[in-house]
Amino acid sequence: MSSKVKTEKENVAKVSKKVKKEPAPEETVCVIRIRGAHGMNRKILNTLHLMNLYSVNSCTLLRTDASTRGMLQKAKDYIAYGTVSEESLKKLLAKRALLRGSKPLTDEHIRFSTVYKSIGDLAKALHEGKIRLKEVKDLKPVFRLHPPIGGFKGSIKKPIAAGGVLGNIGDKINVYLKKMI
Template identity: 40%
Template sequence: MAYAVVRVRGSVGVRGDIADTLKMLRLHRVNHCVIVPNTETYKGMINKVKDYITYGEIDKDTLVKLILKRGRLPGNKRLNEEKVKELMDLSVEELAEKIVNDEILLKNTPLKPVFRLHPPRKGYDKAGIKRPFSVGGALGYRGDEINTLLEKMM
């Protein structure tokens, strides 16, 4: 099961090693989202930057919406179902299914690996962005709740 990782906090006062890990994850700015496979390497990277990101398991339906609404090709060109079919010989649903099941990595497709999102509509929860999700904040592991957050951010 692939993880959706969203950067929540900015870059002021970030330690160097954490900033480097965020760069390796391609999370250069706030509200950027990447889809990473469920491997030990990525889990270690996510654990290192957990105080600056929120993450969880993305489902197929949310990924389809994310690709169609926020997916881009190089040159910042928009995507639609015909372009995905033409470039990949897969429908958007098949592509999302393969990405979620870690059969294809997003970086191995012609799509840009980063999704630029809006801030969430109605904001994060009341505890703010510096508290973990378990106490009502925005940071850390969300599980399936990442899908509702991504819906609010598209």
């Protein structure tokens, strides 16, 4: 019985010695669904639905916390994601953001439903993480995009490291958004 107590104490000591990593800073990430659902694992499909990505060439904005990073890692073979710039975010909101009833997002609606005065102010606040998309009344959390003009540079079946377009593509997401808006 005493050996059992010792092993429990040793396990507690081992756990307490582990160095805790500091969490990565939160940033606004744009996620674009690149591939379809045929033959996809149901767990991955459910993860995509949690991110509001129901169809190909749809896009959403997320803040990266621990759970979001886990979802991005799980669905990395079907999506492209990266840190979005404020300028691309402003264009995305101006041209592709829709309200309920498929009405376009306007400065008037932003003034009425938030403390911000224009689409540019809202884009800046979203980029800095002061507000989330769901806090804007009647705004749909997903943006439907066109297929990219000129196509993707690389295969849509391979990760970025193997010459494809899937996974964490970093700042290239702004190039893809420009082609798809």
